[in-house]
Amino acid sequence: MLVALLAALAAQAATLEPYRVAADAIPDPLGGLVGVAARGAALVKDRERGNCLICHHGEDPTEPFQGAIGPPLSGVGSRLSAGQIRLRLVDMSRLDPATVMPPYYRTENLSDVAEAYRGQPALTAQEIEDVVSYLATLRTE
Numbered sequence: 001m002l003v004a005l006l007a008a009l010a011a012q013a014a015t016l017e018p019y020r021v022a023a024d025a026i027p028d029p030l031g032g033l034v035g036v037a038a039r040g041a042a043l044v045k046d047r048e049r050g051n052c053l054i055c056h057h058g059e060d061p062t063e064p065f066q067g068a069i070g071p072p073l074s075g076v077g078s079r080l081s082a083g084q085i086r087l088r089l090v091d092m093s094r095l096d097p098a099t100v101m102p103p104y105y106r107t108e109n110l111s112d113v114a115e116a117y118r119g120q121p122a123l124t125a126q127e128i129e130d131v132v133s134y135l136a137t138l139r140t141e
């Protein structure tokens with residue numbers, strides 16, 4: 001029973017939604033899922049999950065300890081299309097092999113991953129879509 005459960009979990013963990021890259025974007029939502037911007041906003045702030053603000057300034061100036069290693073996220077929805085944002089979250093190293101931004105939807109060639117998390121992407125397909133939806137709302141005009 002336990003073995004069957006673990007095998008099922010392992011099989012589930014190993015499957016990523018397939019996606020198509022066109023130029024510098026992943027045009028279609030992962031798994032055809034619809035993102036929820038409010039959940040994406042929470043993930044971007046969440047220090048245990050996205051932890052985006054360790055490297056980026058977000059929208060909320062009162063949020064402590066925001067980083068400046070990456071560009072500020074404000075206005076990103078004006079600079080980039082949803083598809084371009086999606087590719088950058090899924091695997092920034094496809095665009096910049098030397099990037100320090102972690103790949104949030106990749107399970108191969110990761111270093112320093114704790115045993116319990118091996119074979120799983122940092123964010124699920126649904127979470128990627130939630131964050132894409134949120135970032136698309138960060139427009140400058």
Ligand code: HEC
Pocket residue numbers: 044050051052053054055056069070071076079080085088089092096098099100101102104131135
């Ligand atoms: C360890 C640092 C780091 C973390 C953590 C990180 N990023 Fe980044 N990010 C970067 C850097 C550096 C860049 C600049 C692009 C490059 O590296 O080539 C970048 C670029 C981006 C871009 C493109 C911005 C633009 O204007 O072109 C987006 C969007 C983005 N990050 C979103 C996120 C989100 C959302 C998270 C959390 C889920 C996140 N990043 C986590 C470092 C990080």
